[in-house]
Amino acid sequence: MPKETFFNxxxxxxxxxxxxAVDEFVTYGYDKASINRIVxxxxxxxxxxxxxxxxxxxxxxxxLTKMAQDKAKYVSPHLLKVKDADFFTILREMYIxxxxxxxxxxxxAQMANxxxxxxxxxxxxxxxxxxxxxxxxxxxxxxxxxxxxxxxRPDIDLRFVSYIISAINLATVEYYFDIVKGKEVNMGSFDxxxxxxxxxxxxxxxxxxxxxxxxxxxxxx
Amino acid sequence: MPKETFFNxxxxxxxxxxxxAVDEFVTYGYDKASINRIVxxxxxxxxxxxxxxxxxxxxxxxxLTKMAQDKAKYVSPHLLKVKDADFFTILREMYIxxxxxxxxxxxxAQMANxxxxxxxxxxxxxxxxxxxxxxxxxxxxxxxxxxxxxxxRPDIDLRFVSYIISAINLATVEYYFDIVKGKEVNMGSFDxxxxxxxxxxxxxxxxxxxxxxxxxxxxxx
Amino acid sequence: MPKETFFNxxxxxxxxxxxxAVDEFVTYGYDKASINRIVxxxxxxxxxxxxxxxxxxxxxxxxLTKMAQDKAKYVSPHLLKVKDADFFTILREMYIxxxxxxxxxxxxAQMANxxxxxxxxxxxxxxxxxxxxxxxxxxxxxxxxxxxxxxxRPDIDLRFVSYIISAINLATVEYYFDIVKGKEVNMGSFDxxxxxxxxxxxxxxxxxxxxxxxxxxxxxx
Amino acid sequence: MPKETFFNxxxxxxxxxxxxAVDEFVTYGYDKASINRIVxxxxxxxxxxxxxxxxxxxxxxxxLTKMAQDKAKYVSPHLLKVKDADFFTILREMYIxxxxxxxxxxxxAQMANxxxxxxxxxxxxxxxxxxxxxxxxxxxxxxxxxxxxxxxRPDIDLRFVSYIISAINLATVEYYFDIVKGKEVNMGSFDxxxxxxxxxxxxxxxxxxxxxxxxxxxxxx
DNA sequence: CATGAATGAGCTTTCATTCAT
DNA sequence: GATGAATGAAAGCTCATTCAT
Numbered sequence: 001m002p003k004e005t006f007f008n009x010x011x012x013x014x015x016x017x018x019x020x021a022v023d024e025f026v027t028y029g030y031d032k033a034s035i036n037r038i039v040x041x042x043x044x045x046x047x048x049x050x051x052x053x054x055x056x057x058x059x060x061x062x063x064l065t066k067m068a069q070d071k072a073k074y075v076s077p078h079l080l081k082v083k084d085a086d087f088f089t090i091l092r093e094m095y096i097x098x099x100x101x102x103x104x105x106x107x108x109a110q111m112a113n114x115x116x117x118x119x120x121x122x123x124x125x126x127x128x129x130x131x132x133x134x135x136x137x138x139x140x141x142x143x144x145x146x147x148x149x150x151x152x153r154p155d156i157d158l159r160f161v162s163y164i165i166s167a168i169n170l171a172t173v174e175y176y177f178d179i180v181k182g183k184e185v186n187m188g189s190f191d192x193x194x195x196x197x198x199x200x201x202x203x204x205x206x207x208x209x210x211x212x213x214x215x216x217x218x219x220x221x
Numbered sequence: 222m223p224k225e226t227f228f229n230x231x232x233x234x235x236x237x238x239x240x241x242a243v244d245e246f247v248t249y250g251y252d253k254a255s256i257n258r259i260v261x262x263x264x265x266x267x268x269x270x271x272x273x274x275x276x277x278x279x280x281x282x283x284x285l286t287k288m289a290q291d292k293a294k295y296v297s298p299h300l301l302k303v304k305d306a307d308f309f310t311i312l313r314e315m316y317i318x319x320x321x322x323x324x325x326x327x328x329x330a331q332m333a334n335x336x337x338x339x340x341x342x343x344x345x346x347x348x349x350x351x352x353x354x355x356x357x358x359x360x361x362x363x364x365x366x367x368x369x370x371x372x373x374r375p376d377i378d379l380r381f382v383s384y385i386i387s388a389i390n391l392a393t394v395e396y397y398f399d400i401v402k403g404k405e406v407n408m409g410s411f412d413x414x415x416x417x418x419x420x421x422x423x424x425x426x427x428x429x430x431x432x433x434x435x436x437x438x439x440x441x442x
Numbered sequence: 443m444p445k446e447t448f449f450n451x452x453x454x455x456x457x458x459x460x461x462x463a464v465d466e467f468v469t470y471g472y473d474k475a476s477i478n479r480i481v482x483x484x485x486x487x488x489x490x491x492x493x494x495x496x497x498x499x500x501x502x503x504x505x506l507t508k509m510a511q512d513k514a515k516y517v518s519p520h521l522l523k524v525k526d527a528d529f530f531t532i533l534r535e536m537y538i539x540x541x542x543x544x545x546x547x548x549x550x551a552q553m554a555n556x557x558x559x560x561x562x563x564x565x566x567x568x569x570x571x572x573x574x575x576x577x578x579x580x581x582x583x584x585x586x587x588x589x590x591x592x593x594x595r596p597d598i599d600l601r602f603v604s605y606i607i608s609a610i611n612l613a614t615v616e617y618y619f620d621i622v623k624g625k626e627v628n629m630g631s632f633d634x635x636x637x638x639x640x641x642x643x644x645x646x647x648x649x650x651x652x653x654x655x656x657x658x659x660x661x662x663x
Numbered sequence: 664m665p666k667e668t669f670f671n672x673x674x675x676x677x678x679x680x681x682x683x684a685v686d687e688f689v690t691y692g693y694d695k696a697s698i699n700r701i702v703x704x705x706x707x708x709x710x711x712x713x714x715x716x717x718x719x720x721x722x723x724x725x726x727l728t729k730m731a732q733d734k735a736k737y738v739s740p741h742l743l744k745v746k747d748a749d750f751f752t753i754l755r756e757m758y759i760x761x762x763x764x765x766x767x768x769x770x771x772a773q774m775a776n777x778x779x780x781x782x783x784x785x786x787x788x789x790x791x792x793x794x795x796x797x798x799x800x801x802x803x804x805x806x807x808x809x810x811x812x813x814x815x816r817p818d819i820d821l822r823f824v825s826y827i828i829s830a831i832n833l834a835t836v837e838y839y840f841d842i843v844k845g846k847e848v849n850m851g852s853f854d855x856x857x858x859x860x861x862x863x864x865x866x867x868x869x870x871x872x873x874x875x876x877x878x879x880x881x882x883x884x
Numbered sequence: 885c886a887t888g889a890a891t892g893a894g895c896t897t898t899c900a901t902t903c904a905t
Numbered sequence: 906g907a908t909g910a911a912t913g914a915a916a917g918c919t920c921a922t923t924c925a926t
Binding site for chain 4: 556595613
C-alpha cells in the first residue's frame with residue numbers, strides 16, 4: 001500500500017528507509033515510533049515520507065507484508081521437499097526454517113513478533129486476522145491427513161491443536177532470541193542451537209513430558 | 222509505589238480510580254492511555270492524580286501489583302490442598318485457578334496479559350522480569366521433584382519445560398477469552414468451559430499428540 | 443461551547459483573547475486564521491488555548507454567540523419602544539440600531555458579516571441556519587400584521603420580502619463601512635451618517651425608485 | 664495571466680483543467696482548494712501545473728476572467744436589443760440574462776459569487792475592485808439618463824442606488840439557487856422561475872413595498 | 885514541455901507534568 | 906490535601922512550490 005513514489009525510489013534509499021523504520025518500530029513499539037525520528041535518521045524531508053506512505057500504519061503494513069513475502073520465498077522451496085514426510089518431520093522443518101529466517105533477519109522478525117502478540121495493535125486485525133484463517137485451515141487439513149495416516153492420536157481437538165501449534169511457532173522464535181541468544185556464551189554453533197530448539201519443541205509436542213508408563217496410563221482428573 | 226495520599230483515600234474513591242484506570246489501559250494500551258481521560262472519568266483534579274501516583278507507570282505498576290496480590294490470595298489456599306498430588310494434578314489446578322480468576326476479573330486479567338506479552342512494555346522489565354526468576358525456580362524444583370517421583374520423563378530440559386509451562390499458562394487465558402468466550406454460543410456452563418480447557422492443555426503437556434506406538438504407551442480415552 | 447476554564451479566566455485575559463481572536467479572524471478569514479499567531483499575540487501557551495476551547499471552530503462560535511448576545515442586549519430595549527409604530531418606523535429603527543452596534547463594535551461586526559455572507563463557511567450551518575428560521579418567522583408575522591393594517595401592498599410575496607429585508611440588513615452595515623466610513627472625509631457626524639443611511643434604505647424599500655405616476659402606478663414588466 | 668504554455672495546450676486538456684479547478688474552488692473555497700487534488704484529478708504532473716499558472720491565485724484569476732468574458736459575450740447582444748427601452752425594462756433584462764447565464768453555468772457562477780461576497784478574498788481587490796468602478800459609472804450614467812427621461816424619482820442618491828442595484832444583482836442569483844432551486848418541487852418551468860424572480864426584484868426596486876396612498880405618496884421620514 | 889521527487893514551514897492537536905493558590 | 910490553569914515539546918500530517926532530469 002505504499003505509494004508509487006516509494007517504489008520508484010533508488011533501491012539504496014528504499015532499503016535505508018525500511019531498515020531505519022524497522023529499527024524504530026523494534027526499539028520504540030508502534031505507538032512511540034516517531035516519524036520525525038525516522039525521517040531525521042534517513043535524512044529525508046518530512047513531506048517526502050508522506051509522498052511514500054499514507055501514514056505510519058501504511059509504513060508498518062508495508063514492512064510486514066515485505067517480510068511475509070521474503071519469508072515465504074525462503075521457506076516454500078524447503079517445505080516442498082518434506083511435504084510427503086510424516087507430521088513431525090514437517091513440523092520440525094517448519095520450526096527450523098522459521099528460526100533460520102529469524103536468525104538471518106532478527107530485527108524484522110522481532111518486529112513481526114511484537115505485532116503478532118498484541119491483539120490491540122492497530123494493524124493486528126488487518127494483517128494478522130487476514131492470514132489466520134488460512135493458517136488454521138492449512139494446519140487442520142494437515143492434522144486430519146496425519147491422523148488418517150495413523151501418526152497422531154485420533155482424539156485430538158483440531159481447533160485446539162491448530163491453535164497451540166501456531167502459538168508454539170511464535171514461542172520458538174522468542175525462545176531462540178531470549179533464552180539462547182540472550183546468553184553471553186553460545187552453547188553451540190548457530191545451526192546447532194536452532195536444531196536443538198526445534199527438536200525440543202517438536203519432541204514436546206509429540207510426546208509431552210509424562211514418563212511413559214508400562215502399558216496402562218492413568219487417569220486424568 | 223503510589224504515595225501515601227492514595228492509601229488515605231476513601232475506599233470507594235480508591236476503587237473508582239483503579240477501575241477506571243484498568244479500563245483505560247485495557248481499552249487504549251499503555252502508550253495511548255491518557256491520564257487526562259482518567260482524571261476526567263474519575264472527576265478528580267489533575268493535580269490530585271500526581272499526589273497519588275508518581276506518574277503513569279506508577280499507576281500501572283500499582284494495578285499489576287494489586288492484581289498479583291489478589292490472585293495470590295485467591296490461588297494460594299486452593300493450591301495448598303493439592304500440593305502433595307502428582308505433577309499434572311497440580312498443573313491442572315494451577316490452570317483452572319488462573320482461568321477462574323481471569324473469568325472473575327476479566328478486565329484486569331486482560332490488562333496483565335497485555336503487559337506480559339510485550340517485552341517492550343515500559344513496565345515489563347520492572348514487573349515481569351522481577352518475578353520471572355521466582356516462577357522459574359519454583360517450577361524447576363517442582364519438575365525435579367516430580368522426575369524423582371517418576372512422574373516425568375527424566376530427559377526433559379528443565380529450563381525449557383519451565384519456560385513452556387509458563388507460556389502455556391498465558392495461552393490458557395488467551396484461549397479462554399478468544400476462542401471459547403468469543404463464540405456466541407457457550408458450549409457448556411461457565412465452569413465446564415474452564416475445566417475442559419484445563420484438561421486439554423494438561424493432556425497436551427502430558428502426552429503430546431503423537432499416536433502411542435506399540436503396546437506400551439497408552440491412550441487416554 | 444468554550445470550556446469552563448475559559449470562563450474562569452480573569453476578565454482582562456479573557457477579553458484579550460477575544461479581541462485578539464476577532465482581529466485574527468477579520469484580518470485573515472477563518473481558514474487562514476492561525477491559532478499559533480493568536481496564542482503568540484496573547485502570550486499564552488498553545489496548550490492553554492486548547493484548555494479554553496475545543497478548537498478553532500469553537501473559538502469562532504463563542505465570539506459569534508457573544509456578539510449576538512451583546513447585540514440583543516443593546517437592541518431589544520430600543521426596539522420595544524417602537525413595537526407599536528408603523529412598519530417602516532420599526533424597520534428604520536432596526537437598521538439604525540444595527541448600524542450603531544456595528545459602529546461601536548466594528549471589528550466583531552465585520553467578522554460576523556464575513557460569516558453571514560459565505561454559505562460555505564464551516565460555521566454557517568451551525569450558527570446562521572439555526573437562527574434564520576426564527577428571523578423569517580418574525581419578519582413574516584410582522585409583514586402580515588402590517589398588510590392587515592394597510593401599510594403594505596397586499597400583493598407582496600412574504601418569503602421574498604423577508605429574504606430581501608434580511609439581505610438589506612447586511613447591506614446597510616456593508617454600505618456604512620465601505621462607502622461612508624471608507625471615505626477619508628466624513629460627511630457628517632457619526633450619528634448623522636447612520637441616520638442618513640437608514641433613511642435611504644428604508645425609503646428605498648418603501649417606495650422603490652420609480653417616479654410616482656399620477657394616481658395609479660402599477661404595471662409590471 | 665496564465666503562461667503561454669497553458670494556451671498551447673490541447674483544447675480538451677485546457678477545458679478539463681478549468682472544469683476540475685472550478686469544481687475544486689466551489690467545493691472547498693479558495694483557501695482549502697488544493698492544487699494537489701486538482702492535478703491528481705486532471706492526471707497532470709504537479710510541475711506541469713506550475714508551467715501553466717503562476718500559482719493558485721493565477722488559476723482563479725484566469726477562471727474568473729474567462730467567466731466574465733463568456734458572460735459578456737452572452738449578455739451583450741441581448742442587452743443591445745433593449746438599450747433604448749425604459750430603465751426597468753433594461754434592469755429586468757439584465758437580471759434575466761444574469762440568471763440565465765448562472766443557470767447554464769451554475770458551478771462557475773457559484774464560484775464567482777463566493778469571490779464577490781468576501782472582500783477578504785485574495786483576489787477580490789484585483790478582480791472585483793478593478794471592475795467595480797466601471798460598473799458604477801455605467802449604472803450612474805444610466806440612472807442619470809433615466810431620471811432625465813422622467814422614469815425615476817429625481818431625488819435618488821446615485822451612488823446609493825448604483826450600489827444597491829449591484830448588490831441585488833448578486834441577490835437574484837443567490838435567491839435563484841437557494842430559494843427556488845433549493846426546493847424539491849419546481850414551481851414552474853426553468854424559464855418561468857427566472858422570469859418570476861426577475862419580475863419580483865424589479866417590481867420591488869421600482870415600487871418598494873408600501874401601499875400606494877391616494878394620489879401623492881412621498882414623505883420621507 | 886513534461887515530469888514527479890524533494891522540500892520544510894506550517895498546521896492543529898494532545899500530552900504528561902508542574903506549581904501557585 | 907485539593908485544585909486546575911499553565912506549559913511547551915512533540916506528535917502526525919498537508920501544503921504550495923521548486924527544480925533537476
